[in-house]
Amino acid sequence: MGTPEFAVTILDALVVNNIEIAAVITAPDKPAGRGRKMNKSAVKIYAEKAGLPILQPTNLKDKSFISDLEAINAELFVVVAFRMLPEVVWQMPSLGTINLHASLLPNYRGAAPINWAIINGEKKTGVTTFFIEKEIDTGAIIEQRSIEIDENEALGSVYDRLMHLGAETTLSTVHSIKKNEIAPIKQNEFQIEKNMPAPKIFKEDCFINFKKSGLDTHNLIRGLDPFPSAWCKLHHVNKTEVTFKLFNSELTDIPSPTNEILVEKKAILFPCSDYYIRINKIQPQGKRKMNVNEFLAGNKMSDFTL
Numbered sequence: 259m260g261t262p263e264f265a266v267t268i269l270d271a272l273v274v275n276n277i278e279i280a281a282v283i284t285a286p287d288k289p290a291g292r293g294r295k296m297n298k299s300a301v302k303i304y305a306e307k308a309g310l311p312i313l314q315p316t317n318l319k320d321k322s323f324i325s326d327l328e329a330i331n332a333e334l335f336v337v338v339a340f341r342m343l344p345e346v347v348w349q350m351p352s353l354g355t356i357n358l359h360a361s362l363l364p365n366y367r368g369a370a371p372i373n374w375a376i377i378n379g380e381k382k383t384g385v386t387t388f389f390i391e392k393e394i395d396t397g398a399i400i401e402q403r404s405i406e407i408d409e410n411e412a413l414g415s416v417y418d419r420l421m422h423l424g425a426e427t428t429l430s431t432v433h434s435i436k437k438n439e440i441a442p443i444k445q446n447e448f449q450i451e452k453n454m455p456a457p458k459i460f461k462e463d464c465f466i467n468f469k470k471s472g473l474d475t476h477n478l479i480r481g482l483d484p485f486p487s488a489w490c491k492l493h494h495v496n497k498t499e500v501t502f503k504l505f506n507s508e509l510t511d512i513p514s515p516t517n518e519i520l521v522e523k524k525a526i527l528f529p530c531s532d533y534y535i536r537i538n539k540i541q542p543q544g545k546r547k548m549n550v551n552e553f554l555a556g557n558k559m560s561d562f563t564l
Contacts (some may be wrong), residue, residue: 383416
């Protein structure tokens with residue numbers, strides 16, 4: 259059960275390693291773009307190519323969907339980046355329902371675990387497989403694997419690494435369940451200093467407040483790079499306000515005693531409460547993302563202020 263690209267990599271690992279897939283459950287097709295053409299989920303596109311049976315329920319409690327699931331009679335449900343399941347569904351298979359979550363549970367339960375781990379400056383993250391229970395992301399943990407996060411690493415890179423690590427971990431977990439070689443651990447038995455949440459990210463969460471430290475600002479930008487992207491508003495000399503999305507940030511050791519924006523040959527330096535941060539890619543309002551030197555070829559940063 260899954261929808262985006264992240265889930266495809268896990269599904270592919272199961273297929274390639276000869277795990278029998280009784281069916282694939284994914285989101286219904288949705289209209290998208292100006293032509294409102296029906297869009298298939300990444301998981302559906304993969305499943306069609308692989309010749310796998312597909313179900314696309316709009317209502318997970320619908321009696322006909324429940325009947326279809328019962329008829330499939332799968333021993334194990336594997337959930338990756340899908341919707342919250344009703345109890346009647348996750349209690350159905352004889353071996354249980356497992357979920358892959360892109361964090362080291364019990365930390366970062368919620369919709370955006372990778373983003374928040376980076377935004378909060380974590381030096382380590384990982385993936386967890388666990389049995390689904392009533393409360394979201396709270397079930398007994400089966401397996402965890404971790405990776406280190408580099409201080410300048412952005413979301414896109416961490417996402418890709420966790421996607422592949424998740425495929426390895428899910429495959430390992432499925433094999434262990436088949437062999438009855440698991441020893442699940444309840445999450446309340448894990449010792450953590452502070453329980454960090456990972457709620458859904460909204461536009462206001464992506465706003466850059468340059469009154470914060472350089473480190474906090476850098477972490478916010480890389481935690482949202484490439485999507486949904488951190489943004490700020492700059493004042494133009496013609497008295498308009500322009501929105502910019504900022505990417506590819508780096509910390510500097512340059513003190514920022516004023517609010518002056520500095521320019522290098524291939525970068526723009528934005529002042530934070532303590533130090534400047536260096537921005538190498540930028541997306542002006544209504545335009546494409548570009549390298550800073552491309553932007554500077556047709557624009558003067560002296561025309562903009564915070």
